[in-house]
Amino acid sequence: MSTFVSEFKSRAAEKSGDLRLRQFIRTALRGYETARDRRKGAFQSWESARQAAAETKWEAVNHLDTHLESLVAKLEARGTKVHWASTGEQAREIIAQILRDKKARSIIKSKAMTSEEIHLNQALEKEGFTVVESDLGEFIVQLRHEAPYHIVFPSMHLTRDEIRDLFQKELGDVPSNTPEDLTMVARRVMRQKYIAADVGFTGANFAIAESGMISITENEGNARLTAALPKTMITLLGIEKVLPRFADLALFLPMLATAGAGQPMTCYNTMYSGPRQAGECDGPEEWHVVLLDNRRTELLADAEQRDALHCIRCGACLNVCPIFRNVGGHTYGTTYSGPVGSVITPHLRGLQEWKHLSNASSLCGACTEACPVKIDLHHHLLQNRRNASAAEPAFFERLAYQIFGIVANEPKFWWLAKKLGWLTQPLHGAVKGSAIDPAKAWTKTRDLPPMPKETFKDWWRSRK
Amino acid sequence: MSERENILGRIREALQTKAPFPGVRNETVAPVSAGSPASHAREWLPSVGASIEEQFSLFARNAADLKADFQLFASREELKTALLKLRDAEKWTRVASHGGTLTDYACKTLGLPAMLTDRGYDVQEMEKCDAGISECDALIAQTGGVAVTSRSAGGRALSVLPPHHVVLARREQLVADLPAAFELLRQKYAPDYPSMISFITGPSRTGDIERILVLGAHGPKKLTIMAF
Numbered sequence: 001m002s003t004f005v006s007e008f009k010s011r012a013a014e015k016s017g018d019l020r021l022r023q024f025i026r027t028a029l030r031g032y033e034t035a036r037d038r039r040k041g042a043f044q045s046w047e048s049a050r051q052a053a054a055e056t057k058w059e060a061v062n063h064l065d066t067h068l069e070s071l072v073a074k075l076e077a078r079g080t081k082v083h084w085a086s087t088g089e090q091a092r093e094i095i096a097q098i099l100r101d102k103k104a105r106s107i108i109k110s111k112a113m114t115s116e117e118i119h120l121n122q123a124l125e126k127e128g129f130t131v132v133e134s135d136l137g138e139f140i141v142q143l144r145h146e147a148p149y150h151i152v153f154p155s156m157h158l159t160r161d162e163i164r165d166l167f168q169k170e171l172g173d174v175p176s177n178t179p180e181d182l183t184m185v186a187r188r189v190m191r192q193k194y195i196a197a198d199v200g201f202t203g204a205n206f207a208i209a210e211s212g213m214i215s216i217t218e219n220e221g222n223a224r225l226t227a228a229l230p231k232t233m234i235t236l237l238g239i240e241k242v243l244p245r246f247a248d249l250a251l252f253l254p255m256l257a258t259a260g261a262g263q264p265m266t267c268y269n270t271m272y273s274g275p276r277q278a279g280e281c282d283g284p285e286e287w288h289v290v291l292l293d294n295r296r297t298e299l300l301a302d303a304e305q306r307d308a309l310h311c312i313r314c315g316a317c318l319n320v321c322p323i324f325r326n327v328g329g330h331t332y333g334t335t336y337s338g339p340v341g342s343v344i345t346p347h348l349r350g351l352q353e354w355k356h357l358s359n360a361s362s363l364c365g366a367c368t369e370a371c372p373v374k375i376d377l378h379h380h381l382l383q384n385r386r387n388a389s390a391a392e393p394a395f396f397e398r399l400a401y402q403i404f405g406i407v408a409n410e411p412k413f414w415w416l417a418k419k420l421g422w423l424t425q426p427l428h429g430a431v432k433g434s435a436i437d438p439a440k441a442w443t444k445t446r447d448l449p450p451m452p453k454e455t456f457k458d459w460w461r462s463r464k
Numbered sequence: 465m466s467e468r469e470n471i472l473g474r475i476r477e478a479l480q481t482k483a484p485f486p487g488v489r490n491e492t493v494a495p496v497s498a499g500s501p502a503s504h505a506r507e508w509l510p511s512v513g514a515s516i517e518e519q520f521s522l523f524a525r526n527a528a529d530l531k532a533d534f535q536l537f538a539s540r541e542e543l544k545t546a547l548l549k550l551r552d553a554e555k556w557t558r559v560a561s562h563g564g565t566l567t568d569y570a571c572k573t574l575g576l577p578a579m580l581t582d583r584g585y586d587v588q589e590m591e592k593c594d595a596g597i598s599e600c601d602a603l604i605a606q607t608g609g610v611a612v613t614s615r616s617a618g619g620r621a622l623s624v625l626p627p628h629h630v631v632l633a634r635r636e637q638l639v640a641d642l643p644a645a646f647e648l649l650r651q652k653y654a655p656d657y658p659s660m661i662s663f664i665t666g667p668s669r670t671g672d673i674e675r676i677l678v679l680g681a682h683g684p685k686k687l688t689i690m691a692f
């Protein structure tokens with residue numbers, strides 16, 4: 001068993017046993033659901049909007065080469081420097097080199113899951129740069145030296161008391177534990193960091209091929225400041241983020257807000273098309289855009305699951321997933337958790353090592369229903385299972401099913417199996433759930449009802 | 465071979481196989497249309513009334529939901545009174561703004577030292593201002609938000625750095641919905657767009673602590689939209 005699967009299992013057991021945390025997460029997500037449903041209801045047709053969004057992303061992803069070329073040509077025409085990175089390592093090196101060239105010391109960052117994906121902060125800190133996360137939730141988890149719990153709500157697992165204690169330890173005096181006071185503490189600390197930062201770093205939500213723009217969605221205004229104050233700006237984005245047209249945002253921005261947080265629109269939706277232009281009074285002198293592949297092209301090559309690249313990272317599938325709700329975000333051990341993480345991680349980091357995530361699903365389909373761009377998530381989980389066992393068949397599982405097939409196809413064997421089951425079941429009680437129980441994984445936490453002496457067939461026959 | 469060629473090469477190779485069109489499995493909704501599916505967005509987004517009055521009242525309701533303060537005036541004199549009232553209520557001593565018909569009028573009315581961003585400015589100075597006063601490109605009835613750009617609203621920082629952002633607009637700047645706002649921006653600027661276009665929908669906010677709403681996370685705690 002790989003270490004990833006054993007870690008997943010032990011963390012899942014621990015977290016699903018933490019009733020306080022489960023209750024806390026459930027309450028938070030119930031609030032989300034109410035708001036989201038209200039906002040979905042305000043659409044004249046949410047379902048048609050989903051279909052249009054899916055078709056638009058399909059068009060973007062299935063003509064990715066031409067859209068990327070258009071995006072890059074437009075960006076470069078306005079003075080933006082575009083870099084291409086096939087791997088996370090290349091992206092880290094490109095970014096570190098920009099920082100070295102600029103003789104930068106401090107970097108202010110707005111939220112970017114791609115930077116989590118390539119472990120950027122650790123790499124930059126190792127080189128002696130100071131990296132400050134400015135999104136409040138990201139700032140909190142950075143102070144705790146942990147990964148975001150959720151791709152949209154990074155600190156949703158923490159209570160106000162835990163955050164107050166953390167701030168008191170790391171930042172000094174904190175007036176109270178109210179979210180208002182705690183937010184103001186972070187705001188004060190961050191203001192001076194913004195003004196002092198040499199480089200601003202952002203992620204991206206969309207890239208517009210037609211007009212050469214990067215669109216960033218946020219509520220706090222931290223990305224706005226990151227893109228306004230420092231002299232140099234760096235943006236890292238996955239190559240799948242493209243949308244064909246500027247006007248497509250009129251559909252995607254409200255859908256992202258609704259699916260992601262139950263808002264009609266996120267507070268700031270900002271499109272950047274270049275560094276500071278002639279006649280403009282502020283903004284970075286230099287803007288570097290780093291396009292990241294990092295095995296996205298492998299997912300692209302799988303036509304069956306290509307629509308997983310439609311993902312706009314709204315987190316809707318996490319919020320409704322019974323597995324995510326109970327085992328929590330950190331249990332996955334991946335940058336992208338929840339259903340979409342379980343689908344794409346095997347493509348990004350290896351099928352055999354991450355196939356267990358596709359098994360950690362009840363296949364209820366809630367994720368597929370929640371997805372604003374109609375990614376066929378729960379079928380992709382099944383396809384991952386199929387692909388994993390086709391590539392590396394599980395010997396005992398296959399043997400067991402072959403034997404079952406033989407027994408179930410022959411009435412005499414079936415009758416015998418039932419009788420034997422009835423006879424031997426009392427003996428199972430002695431080993432149930434213990435190390436020598438062959439069905440331990442199943443029986444450890446479950447009871448098998450006693451097998452009746454009289455089978456259905458016997459009963460049916462006697463009735464006649 | 466450059467990484468650009470490597471990546472584009474892998475993309476082209478991957479796209480040799482066709483992917484199924486979305487929504488063909490067990491779907492109740494028919495494919496929307498060929499060409500540009502999002503161009504029909506108006507038919508599915510939240511509805512907006514047909515008349516200007518309905519749209520203004522929708523804008524006002526949406527702005528109130530977002531905890532933005534929206535004030536609609538019959539005349540320039542009413543705007544003047546409201547600005548002075550705001551100045552006195554919040555005890556402003558210094559504001560940041562930019563050159564423009566409405567902003568020039570506001571700065572003159574307020575009679576306070578005003579830091580203008582047009583020819584460059586000092587960030588620390590702006591940080592000390594009580595309010596940032598800017599114009600905008602559009603008010604959007606559907607969302608209760610405004611669209612600003614680095615060209616129309618005094619650069620990138622003016623609308624987010626001071627603790628109170630005051631947006632000045634003319635009635636005619638109201639558009640019905642998001643598709644109309646994008647069309648307006650396209651007609652006004654394409655292909656030479658300002659380097660920043662921002663849709664501001666309510667004052668800065670966060671829910672990162674226990675999912676409880678707090679205003680003024682990094683950007684302004686207050687957003688006032690004044691139109692006449």
